[in-house]
Amino acid sequence: MTGGGKLGWVVLASSEALCLTKPPFRKQGQAMSVKIDKSGFDRLKQNIDKLAATKEVKLGDMMNPAFIAAHSSFADLDGLVKGSGFKVESIEDFKAIPDDEWDVFIKENTDFDSWLEMQQAAHRDYVAGIMGAGLKK
Numbered sequence: 001m002t003g004g005g006k007l008g009w010v011v012l013a014s015s016e017a018l019c020l021t022k023p024p025f026r027k028q029g030q031a032m033s034v035k036i037d038k039s040g041f042d043r044l045k046q047n048i049d050k051l052a053a054t055k056e057v058k059l060g061d062m063m064n065p066a067f068i069a070a071h072s073s074f075a076d077l078d079g080l081v082k083g084s085g086f087k088v089e090s091i092e093d094f095k096a097i098p099d100d101e102w103d104v105f106i107k108e109n110t111d112f113d114s115w116l117e118m119q120q121a122a123h124r125d126y127v128a129g130i131m132g133a134g135l136k137k
Contacts, residue, residue: 043134051130062126063118071118072110083109 065076074080081088084105088094103114112118 040135044131047131047133051127057126062122067122067125071112071121080109
């Protein structure tokens with residue numbers, strides 16, 4: 001945006017500040033060079049490629065300790081499962097837990113209304129973590 005006289009003023013906005021400044025003086029017909037830092041785009045592409053190459057994610061990686069601690073009173077997924085009172089010593093044991101009983105436990109012991117909702121939130125956080133890795137906030 002310009003205004004304020006013959007030479008004009010320029011409003012510069014960034015995520016941190018809004019300032020009013022005079023544009024740099026240059027002679028008529030002289031090109032102005034602009035340098036663009038594309039490193040963020042390059043890093044984002046790397047992150048997208050990493051995510052695209054991911055074929056399987058372990059539940060413990062998706063529901064990492066930070067996620068579990070943020071959404072329950074448990075420190076990690078193992079603690080959550082042990083706290084449920086169900087005997088879980090294998091993936092088969094976990095799959096054998098009745099869905100409705102597991103949903104009740106999740107609703108009573110986490111920020112979520114169901115196991116599906118918890119899985120969806122963990123997936124969103126996991127994807128966001130990969131996509132944002134190495135990028136400035």
